[in-house]
Amino acid sequence: MNTNMKSTLTVRVMCALFFIVFTFCYLFFYQDSVLAMAQHVLSNGQTVYNRTIGALIITFVLYLLHLGVYAITGLAKRTFALNFFPSLLILTVLTDVSPHIDEGFSFGGWWIAIPLLLLLFLGLVYVARQFLPWEPEIQYNGFWSKMMWMNLMELVVMFFLVCSFSNINDVFHYRMDMEQYMIQGQYRDALQVGRKSAATDSSLTMLRITSLSRTGQLGNRLFEYPLVGGSSALFPDSVTTKAMVYPEDSIRYFMGIKFKQKMSPMHYLKFLEKHHLMKEPARDYLLCGYLLDKKLDLFVSSLLKYYRVDSVLPKHYKEALILYTHRRANPKIVYHSSVMDADYQDYQTMEHQYQDLTVRQNMLRDTYGNTYWYYYQYHK
Template identity: 30%
Template sequence: MSEYIHTAYKKAARIQTVVCGFLFALFSFVYLYVFQRDVLEALHFSLAHGKTHFAPLASAIIITFILILLRWGVNCLLGLKGNVRAFSYLPSCLILGVLTDIGKNIYTEDYHTPWGWLLPIILLIYSLLVFWLRRLLRNRLNKESNPVSLMNYNLLILILLCLMTVLIGNTNRKFHHELEAERYLREHRYTEVLKVGEKSLEATRTLTVLRSIAMSRAGLLGEKLFAYPQYYRSDGLFFANDSMQTLRYTNDSIYYLLGVRPYTGEDRMEFLRNICYRGTGKYTALDYYLSALLLEKQIDAFGKALTDFYETEDTLSRYYKEALLMYRESHPNCPFLITDSILIKRYDEYHERKTDFASSVMERNGMRREFGDTYWWYFDYQE
C-alpha cells in the first residue's frame, strides 16, 4: 500500500512540475509579447542604442526559455521539494518583473536603475534563506503529502509570484499608450496611432503630440484634431523640452516635418506664422499654424490666415469649417461661405442645447457627451 502511495505521489509531483512549468511559460510569453511588448522594445532600443532590430516574438520566446532554464538550475541547486517546489520560480519571476520595470528615463544618457544593486542582494538573500529553511525543515520537505495539496500549494505559490511580477513591472496605462503610439508612428501606421487610447479622456502631452504628428503625416490635422482631448493648447503640437517627458521622438522630428527650425528663443506661434507667411516651411506648416491658432482660440487670426492662404472655392477640413462658422458670426463679410446644411444644422442645435441645463457643470458634461468632438465645445468649455 505504501509503495502505491509513493508511486502516486511521484506521479503527482511530475504532473505538478509539468503544469507549473507550462503555466509559467504561458504567463511569461503573454506578459512579454502582449502586455509588455512596447516596454521590452524600449529596453532593447536603450541597450542596443537602436543599432539592432527588435523582434518581439523571438524576444518573448527566448526570454521565456532562459527563465525556464534558470528555474531548473535554481531547483537543482537548492533542492526544493514538496509543497514549496514552486518557490524555485521566484528568481525567474523577479527578473521578469525587473526587465519591465522601466520609465521614461530609459532613453536618457544617465539612465540607471536601483535594480542593478538591489536584484543581486535579493537573490543572495533568497538563496541563503532557502538553504537555511531546507536544512531546518528537511524532514517536513521529504514527507510525501497529499497529491491534491501538492498541486494546490504550488499553484498558489506560482500565482503569487506571477502577481509579484505584474506589480514590479510598469503597468502605467499612459506610458504604455505613449510607447504604443510611438511604435506605430515609426512604422508609418498613422491610423493605428490614432486608435491608441481613442476612447479615453486621458491624454498626456507626449501622446497628444504623437497624435498630431500622425494626423499631419496622414493629412488629417484639420479633420481629426478635436476628436481627441486637447488639454495643452498649442503646446500640444510640440514636445516638452524636458527629455524625461518625451520618448524617442523630439521636437527635431516636428521641425523636420515643418521644414524649418526656429531661432533660439523664438516664440512658437511667431515661428509658425513666419514660416507660413514667408513660405519657408513645407506644406504641413500651414496646417500646424492654423491648428495652433484654433488651439489658442484665436478665431480672428485664424479667419485672417484662412483668407490669406485659401481660395474661396477650396475645400476646407472639418474643423476649419466649424471654426469658420464661429468666425462669420462676428465677420459677416467673410468671403468664405459654408454651404454644408448638416454642419449648419448641428451648429444651430449646439446653441439651442446650451440653454437646456440647470448648472454650468451639467452643461459642460452634457455638451461634452453630445458635442465633445467639435471645435465649438473646445472653444466654449475647454480651459
C-alpha cells in the same frame, strides 16, 4: 510512491507552462515597445529590439534560472512555485523602465529592493525546507489536486506583483506603441493606439498630431482625441514634449526646413509663412495651432489665405467657422452649413438644459466631445 511522483511531475509541468506562457505573452504583447525603446536609448540607436526573438530569449533564460534555483533549493510539494520567484523578480526589474531613461539610466529603488526581496526569499526557502519533511501527503487528483491549485495560486500572486511593480503607465505605453508604428510608417495604426482612453500628455498629443498630419487628417480628426499642451505640443521640445525612438527632426523636415536655433512651434510656423517656406502640411499645423490656442480671429485670417471657404473644408475648420460666426458681432466671414448649424443649435440647447456644470460637461462630452466646440469651451 508512483502516485506522489506523478503528482509532483504534473505540478512542475503545469507551473512551468503557466510561467512560460505568462512571461512570453507579457513581453511579446505588452512590454515589447517599452523594451524596444529602452534598448534603442541604451545603445544610442545602434541596435534594434526584435519582439519575438527578445521575448523568446528572455523567457528561456528566466526559465533556466528557475531550474537552477530549483536544483539549489529543492522546494517541492506546496511550495514548488516559489522557485520561480527570482525569475519573476528579474522580469519585474527588466520591465520597470523609467519614462525618463533618455535622461540617464538608473535602477532607482531596486538597489535596495532587490537585496531585501532576495533575503525574504531565502527566509521563505529556509522555513519551507524545515517543514518539507513534515508536510502531509495530499491525495492526487490530477489537475484538480489541492497541491496543484496551491502552487498555481502562488504563481498568480507573483504574476500580479510583476504587473504591479513593472512599468504599467498607460500613457507611456501608448506613446511607445505609437512610436513603434510610426517608425515603420504605419501612421493609421498608430492613431488607433489608446484611442478610447482619456489619458494623455503633451508627448502623446504631439505624436497624434504628427500621425494625423502624415495621413492628411489633421483638420478633420484632431479634436477627437484628448489634447494637452495647446500649440506647444505641435512639435517636440525634447524636454516636456518628446519622442523616444521616432526621429524628432523628421517632423520639422516634413514641415519645410529645420533651423539650428530653437523656436516655439508657432514662432517657427509664422517664420516659415513670412518667408514663403511652408509646405502644405505646415499650413494645417499653423491653423490647428491657432485653434489649439483658441485664437479664432487669427485662425480665420490665415484660413482665408490657404483655403476656399466651401463644403470641402476639413470638419474642425467648419466647426471653428460656425463658432466664430455666432460669437463675433461683426465677423470677417459668415459661414453657414445646414447640418452643422443644426448640430451647433443642439449643442447650445444642451448647454442650457443642465444647470450643474459637471453634469452638463459630461452630457456634452458624450455627444459633442469630438468637436472643436467642446474643446473651445471646456478645455483648460
